[in-house]
Amino acid sequence: AQTVTQSQPEMSVxxxxxxxxxCTYDTSESDYYLFWYKQPPSRQMILVIxxxxxxxxxxxxxxxxxxxxxxxxxxxLKISDSQLGDAAMYFCAYRSGISNFGNEKLTxxxxxxxxxxx
Amino acid sequence: GAVVSQHPSWVICKSGTxxxxxxxxxxxxxxxxxxxRQFPKQSLMLMATSNEGSKATYEQGVEKDKFLIxxxxxxxxxxxxxxxxxxxxxxxxxxxxDKNNQPQHFGDxxxxxxx
Numbered sequence: 001a002q003t004v005t006q007s008q009p010e011m012s013v014x015x016x017x018x019x020x021x022x023c024t025y026d027t028s029e030s031d032y033y034l035f036w037y038k039q040p041p042s043r044q045m046i047l048v049i050x051x052x053x054x055x056x057x058x059x060x061x062x063x064x065x066x067x068x069x070x071x072x073x074x075x076x077l078k079i080s081d082s083q084l085g086d087a088a089m090y091f092c093a094y095r096s097g098i099s100n101f102g103n104e105k106l107t108x109x110x111x112x113x114x115x116x117x118x
Numbered sequence: 119g120a121v122v123s124q125h126p127s128w129v130i131c132k133s134g135t136x137x138x139x140x141x142x143x144x145x146x147x148x149x150x151x152x153x154x155r156q157f158p159k160q161s162l163m164l165m166a167t168s169n170e171g172s173k174a175t176y177e178q179g180v181e182k183d184k185f186l187i188x189x190x191x192x193x194x195x196x197x198x199x200x201x202x203x204x205x206x207x208x209x210x211x212x213x214x215x216d217k218n219n220q221p222q223h224f225g226d227x228x229x230x231x232x233x
Contacts, residue, residue, distance in 0.1 A: 045227075
């Protein structure tokens with residue numbers, strides 16, 4: 001079974017600075033997807049960024065980028081120029097790349113609460 | 119982008135009643151839907167996975183007779199908490215994906231409080 005570990009329960013960063021959230025995972029599969037989701041106080045789950053395991057290039061979405069190290073099974077999220085609206089719980093998630101019923105489910109980490117200091 | 123609507127957003131009811139939560143995909147066909155439960159300050163816990171027209175697959179430890187899931191169409195799945203008790207109080211959230219294996223899109227969740 002796959003597992004996702006987020007070792008930082010809480011992180012804080014000064015506004016406009018850069019912060020990196022850690023995520024490691026364990027799997028025996030070679031084809032999979034990794035995601036970062038953001039959950040603000042409203043509790044809505046918002047997709048931040050997605051990475052396909054077969055792609056060597058790290059995904060980027062504006063101020064958000066990942067450092068995907070497949071051999072190390074590491075998938076960290078870097079937030080540049082942090083803004084007050086970035087304050088939220090951030091969840092790392094894993095999904096199998098095999099498209100069979102049931103394999104599309106997400107395995108979530110325990111989350112990291114990010115606080116932005118004005 | 120893809121939109122998933124979940125209703126109601128908040129419900130309070132007496133112990134012993136049954137509560138139905140709806141999850142709709144508004145602009146895509148959701149071949150697979152997922153139901154999660156989230157306790158305060160914790161991660162999302164998958165309860166069950168359902169395909170349209172098929173019986174749901176429940177995760178270990180989730181009572182299928184307690185949490186009835188129906189996925190009768192490609193745009194609607196329902197979760198019914200039967201004979202709800204205070205320990206069923208929680209935040210329930212659904213998500214949906216289409217046959218093209220796009221990322222799961224989440225509803226806004228339902229806060230369930232059983233008195």
